[in-house]
Amino acid sequence: MARVLLVEDDDGLREALGLALSSLGHEVLGAPNGPVALERLAAGRDVECVVLDVMMPQMDGFEVCRGIRRLGQTPVIMLTARSEPIDIVAGLECGADDYVAKPVEPRVLDARIKAVLRRVTPTAEPEGEASVVDLGSVRVDTRAMTVTKYGAPVELTPTELRLLLEFALHPGQVLTRQVLLDRVWDYGYLGDSRIVDACVWRLRAKTEDDPARPSLIATVRGVGYRLDLP
Amino acid sequence: MTGRLGLRGRITVTVLLALLLPSVLLSLLSYRALRERAEQDFRARVLSSALSDFTSAANSIRAQVKPNALLSAHEALAVRKFNTYVVYAMKPDPSGTGYTAPDPNELPGPDQDPKTWPGLKATSVSDASVEQISSTPLRAFLKTGDHPLLLDERDLVLVHPAGKPWLVVGAVVGSQGTSDRYPGAPVVAVEYHSLQPVDDEASADLRSLFLVSAATVVTGALLAWLVAGRVQRPVAAASAAARALGAGDLTARLPVSGHDELSDLSSSFNQMADHLAKTIDQLTRHQARQRQFVADVSHELRTPTASLLAAATALEHPVTRDSAATLIAPQLRRLAALTEDLLEISHMDAGEATVVLQPLDLADLVADAVAHSESPESVTVRTAGDTSAHVDPRRMHTVITNLVSNALCHGAAPVKVTVHEVEDSVVVRVADSGPGVPEELHERVFDRFVRADPARASGHGGLGSTSNGLGLAIARENARLHHATLTLTNEPGAVFTLTVPKR
Numbered sequence: 119m120a121r122v123l124l125v126e127d128d129d130g131l132r133e134a135l136g137l138a139l140s141s142l143g144h145e146v147l148g149a150p151n152g153p154v155a156l157e158r159l160a161a162g163r164d165v166e167c168v169v170l171d172v173m174m175p176q177m178d179g180f181e182v183c184r185g186i187r188r189l190g191q192t193p194v195i196m197l198t199a200r201s202e203p204i205d206i207v208a209g210l211e212c213g214a215d216d217y218v219a220k221p222v223e224p225r226v227l228d229a230r231i232k233a234v235l236r237r238v239t240p241t242a243e244p245e246g247e248a249s250v251v252d253l254g255s256v257r258v259d260t261r262a263m264t265v266t267k268y269g270a271p272v273e274l275t276p277t278e279l280r281l282l283l284e285f286a287l288h289p290g291q292v293l294t295r296q297v298l299l300d301r302v303w304d305y306g307y308l309g310d311s312r313i314v315d316a317c318v319w320r321l322r323a324k325t326e327d328d329p330a331r332p333s334l335i336a337t338v339r340g341v342g343y344r345l346d347l348p
Numbered sequence: 349m350t351g352r353l354g355l356r357g358r359i360t361v362t363v364l365l366a367l368l369l370p371s372v373l374l375s376l377l378s379y380r381a382l383r384e385r386a387e388q389d390f391r392a393r394v395l396s397s398a399l400s401d402f403t404s405a406a407n408s409i410r411a412q413v414k415p416n417a418l419l420s421a422h423e424a425l426a427v428r429k430f431n432t433y434v435v436y437a438m439k440p441d442p443s444g445t446g447y448t449a450p451d452p453n454e455l456p457g458p459d460q461d462p463k464t465w466p467g468l469k470a471t472s473v474s475d476a477s478v479e480q481i482s483s484t485p486l487r488a489f490l491k492t493g494d495h496p497l498l499l500d501e502r503d504l505v506l507v508h509p510a511g512k513p514w515l516v517v518g519a520v521v522g523s524q525g526t527s528d529r530y531p532g533a534p535v536v537a538v539e540y541h542s543l544q545p546v547d548d549e550a551s552a553d554l555r556s557l558f559l560v561s562a563a564t565v566v567t568g569a570l571l572a573w574l575v576a577g578r579v580q581r582p583v584a585a586a587s588a589a590a591r592a593l594g595a596g597d598l599t600a601r602l603p604v605s606g607h608d609e610l611s612d613l614s615s616s617f618n619q620m621a622d623h624l625a626k627t628i629d630q631l632t633r634h635q636a637r638q639r640q641f642v643a644d645v646s647h648e649l650r651t652p653t654a655s656l657l658a659a660a661t662a663l664e665h666p667v668t669r670d671s672a673a674t675l676i677a678p679q680l681r682r683l684a685a686l687t688e689d690l691l692e693i694s695h696m697d698a699g700e701a702t703v704v705l706q707p708l709d710l711a712d713l714v715a716d717a718v719a720h721s722e723s724p725e726s727v728t729v730r731t732a733g734d735t736s737a738h739v740d741p742r743r744m745h746t747v748i749t750n751l752v753s754n755a756l757c758h759g760a761a762p763v764k765v766t767v768h769e770v771e772d773s774v775v776v777r778v779a780d781s782g783p784g785v786p787e788e789l790h791e792r793v794f795d796r797f798v799r800a801d802p803a804r805a806s807g808h809g810g811l812g813s814t815s816n817g818l819g820l821a822i823a824r825e826n827a828r829l830h831h832a833t834l835t836l837t838n839e840p841g842a843v844f845t846l847t848v849p850k851r
Contacts, residue, residue: 134658134675141665221654224661
């Protein structure tokens with residue numbers, strides 16, 4: 119179904135989780151540590167999703183995640199042994215798309231992988247409608263799935279792109295965190311709204327002139343976010 | 349300070365009361381002494397002035413200044429304006445043998461103007477009545493004959509007509525002439541000297557004394573207030589510090605100055621606070637350690653659990669079933685080993701670990717541990733001297749097994765084990781050929797869930813207790829139960845040295 123790179127330092131867990139994901143239809147590549155994983159990702163662009171353990175010797179998951187982001191926009195799901203909020207936030211802020219806590223039910227992981235991958239697939243837009251949304255300095259092509267800022271292409275992860283599209287398709291409308299979780303992350307109750315905040319934060323960093331004073335995506339305190347057209 | 353008096357107020361009030369009574373008593377005693385002295389002075393003055401008055405009156409009668417003896421005496425005394433006086437003549441006794449003294453009640457009051465009172469009464473007085481007169485309030489000593497002016501201080505009489513004190517003094521100043529009503533009858537002059545000025549002076553003195561007393565009391569109270577303040581300030585500071593300490597500010601301390609009881613209190617308080625802070629710090633650390641331990645345990649449980657969950661999922665698919673089946677046993681062994689180790693540690697923590705000592709050759713234990721290790725061929729054993737000691741076989745076996753396993757797992761082969769006798773101990777050295785353990789971790793490797801090697805042990809999921817980070821902790825705890833020491837050095841590979849006392 120998808121080619122997954124599983125980065126996990128515990129041999130037993132890597133092997134077992136690899137088998138489980140294979141049995142659920144994924145093609146699994148294993149990597150025992152960060153450097154090996156980054157090497158594999160640099161070697162070819164065929165990996166569709168990375169499942170990344172946080173607690174690893176030599177190079178921890180956060181560092182590996184930043185390395186992955188330097189290489190490209192491959193979706194990353196963090197595999198955390200500690201579900202402390204600080205670990206989750208740190209993981210999301212360094213560019214991860216999602217996270218699951220150990221011990222993870224393989225089917226949940228499978229669902230998360232599928233959800234992340236769906237974001238890469240473009241949404242079908244009705245024919246004849248304008249495919250380019252003009253947001254001032256930022257332009258979003260909803261069919262080609264490309265984003266430009268002052269004419270220069272902006273690299274967005276699938277999750278970030280889906281999030282921006284969601285905003286672009288509903289300008290001036292307040293989108294609650296729950297709605298965004300449902301539409302972008304594709305799951306409801308499982309989600310943690312901090313995932314939305316972290317992703318909006320990253321999106322602002324890439325699209326806003328001054329991320330500290332956003333002009334595009336406004337925060338509606340206590341409710342959610344709203345895209346303001348210029 | 350609360351609504352109550354407070355320490356300072358109480359000290360002040362106590363001093364105030366303590367000063368008040370003696371001051372008042374002292375004032376009253378002083379007043380009495382002063383007053384007596386003033387009265388004596390006054391008596392002396394009265395005596396001398398009366399003597400001269402009466403002399404002058406006697407002279408006046410003798411010189412017959414007026415035809416009437418009473419008038420002559422009056423004339424003489426009238427010149428002395430400052431006195432209130434009366435002049436009278438005694439009545440001849442009806443028996444004709446003497447004269448009677450005047451009835452004191454018939455005498456004019458001293459506040460009566462002598463000019464409006466003729467005072468020319470004559471009475472006769474007998475010798476027998478002299479005593480009678482002297483016992484009356486008017487103790488003018490009456491004498492007849494050649495020495496009419498016998499006067500001494502005893503003749504001064506204090507009377508209190510209408511509540512006012514007067515000194516009364518009298519004398520026979522002459523006898524009536526032939527033209528008088530009772531010729532030959534003695535003429536008596538009496539002077540009244542008011543004691544008012546003495547009283548006034550005494551009251552003024554009393555006022556001054558009371559003022560001095562009041563000043564003393566107030567000054568004393570003021571000083572007490574100030575001194576109490578000096579005592580109270582440190583006490584208040586101590587109370588504030590105690591409150592702060594009670595509210596959780598463990599840095600609250602008191603300044604210590606001088607060598608008095610208050611500085612003793614301050615240093616005792618500080619010692620208490622230090623002790624308290626230390627205890628709380630220890631408890632906090634202990635709690636943090638406990639929390640860390642629980643977090644570590646749950647983390648350590650998560651990986652095999654996750655592996656088993658994943659393997660269980662893989663078992664459902666025919667393609668992955670066989671591979672998955674082989675993964676289950678090692679993970680279960682890992683869980684079982686962890687459970688055993690946790691149980692062992694919890695026994696040790698609870699102080700329930702029992703040690704059954706029996707004589708045993710440690711070389712045999714080492715040989716057995718090596719034979720059951722992961723790769724016996726990578727381990728060489730050398731023995732020298734008498735290597736038997738009194739040990740708990742199971743526990744000592746655990747120590748040696750953990751050390752050998754640790755060397756194979758975290759160090760590098762070949763591993764050299766030596767067992768030899770040093771004085772009263774048996775020393776077991778386990779040396780590996782790895783890079784050694786960083787100096788700063790030498791003590792920490794014996795802590796629970798601490799792994800020194802950068803690659804960690806997690807790659808060796810099924811290899812036994814050493815891979816969960818508890819092996820060395822258990823080894824050291826067991827060594828401690830034998831009063832043995834377990835230390836780590838780098839030479840340059842990691843060398844664990846176990847020194848077991850023979851008895």
